[in-house]
Amino acid sequence: MNLLHQGHWGITRMKQMARRYVWWPCIDKDIENMVRACDPCCCEAAAPDREYVSWPRPRKPWERLHLDYAGPFLGKMRLVFVDSHSKFPYVAMLSHRQNTSRDAVGALEQIFAIEGLPETVVSEMDRC
Helix, strand or coil: CCCCCCCCCHHHHHHHHHHCCCCCHHHHHHHHHHHCHHHHHHHHHCCCCCCCCCCCCCCCCCCEEEEEEEECCCEEEEEEEEEEECEEEEEEEEECCCHHHHHHHHHHHHHHHHHCCCCEEEEEECCC
16 A cells, blocks of 8 residues: 555555555545545645636626626637626627736726726736
């Protein structure tokens, strides 16, 4: 067992290697117990799946604004805003095919000048 676990491969990989070379009754259970009791393996194990939690329902318009890029479509990028209360979409055409923070800020300034500032802005823009 120690030789099989020497590389701290984890349960699945360790079972695969064991099936190549050895067998004894309850081998799968023994491997599972060994890996679960191994401190280095427990520290490096992937985090458990997180439970999905939806956004809280907004009480009023413009309480939470979601935004993201869309495109390119017909050679241009768009910045899409959606009010989470009304589900009303706003679409801002960006001037460049390549989205820049300057373009996004300009689009935000225009929509905020019309609608006012939202309480919360939600975005996953990793390309700004």
